[in-house]
Amino acid sequence: MKTAHLRPELSRPHLARRVAAEFVGTGLLVTVVVGSGIAAQQLSAGDAGLQLLENSIATALGLVVLILMLGPVSGAHFNPVVSIADWLIGRRGNGLPGRDLGPYLLAQIGGGIAGTLLAGVMFDTAPALSTTDRASGGHLVGEVVATAGLVLLIFALARSGRSEVTAAAVGAYIGAAYWFTSSTSFANPAVTIARTFTDTFAGIAPASVAPFILAQLVGAALGLGLLFVFYPTAARTAGNVVIPVEAP
Template sequence: MFSTSRKLFAEFLGTALLLAIVIGSGIMGETLAGGNTAIALLGNTIATGAGLVVLITIFGPISGAHFNPVVTLAFAARRDIGVFLALAYILAQVAGAVAGVYAAHEMFGQAIMQVSLKLRDGPALAFSEGVATFGLMATIFGCIKFKPDFTPIAVGLYITSAYWFTASTSFANPAVTFARSLSNTFAGIAPHSVPLFIAAQCVGAIVGVVVFSWLLSEQKNAKPINPSAEL
């Protein structure tokens, strides 16, 4: 068992490294892509998905590697984590996310303090965030139920795919969303767009928890399926 302080530091550091990856790879991708947005997004996607696999593998045994307030709240709703510890996790995640953005700016010689001007508005993007977060809940709880050791890879693969199949490029994380508003770079989001994204993420998470709590629960006294009986 790890102490509470170690768990909180793991959430802080893991989220900071995640944001450093997201923002840093966005800056690098845009710099090297020569104006080709698809190539810049591809670089951003690969780095983020690969980084998630590593970060969840490292920090998962310590804190669970949530790095995401809605994931923490989902576990709290399932009573897998206490309310006060969940709130402490969320504070650590937000602080870590901001620190990661600032670290990425420093690495690329940019102004530390920034505000994004990139608007990401509209119902389509909001719906995309709801779908992205719903899918993240499916990935996490499905792996916990059936293949826990595969969780780091599954989450990394899911986010990699969701970067491309959602119109919003799958933020799916309130702490990440807020922190990205502090970066006027490729991966940024204007503060004006943040509330809608976070609201959609919360809705997607709630629906995901409800659906998969039901879907993955085993019915008591249910008869096992006998394929030969249908032949």
């Protein structure tokens, strides 16, 4: 007798739990980014290199922890380009269902903004639109490179069956990309939007947001293109991005 297999969507935690995990995860990620940026600015005034080092280390470590903590619930996307890519390549398989994409994106953006506000409260910094203009040609190329590498890394690890190292690998990549990209590797539309609400070390001016997000989408497309060059059957494991979701 053949054993029946549950459809992928039936083995996932309830959507409300997954959306809550994406909201909290993205929010705490932005809290780490913005909060460590404010702390670095206060503790290492006048030394931009040391400030960036402190900010990048905190972000890399915080991201690892958040992926490990919430990955089994929602996959730990915490990033609209990851969710969009997961939906695109997994439409006929076990990727993110189309009906779940909108709630994921809203949770990520809303969580990111909440994370910025939380960091401001902790450091007694009032919310304010950033005045840091980042939309130069070099910065945009940096965002394309950072996002392409991130998408390629995440989906390649899922396809090659090495999801157990994804948290560490993603954290290491983002930490490194702070330094090898001119944009300091936002690579995340939700984080980009959220960082407009702080006029501190981690801020980005509202006028820079649209060019940054466009560059991130281009980078995501490039990353997916490279993925299918190297791993033609990557769509089969879309459900394992970023971390395989565990049934309740």
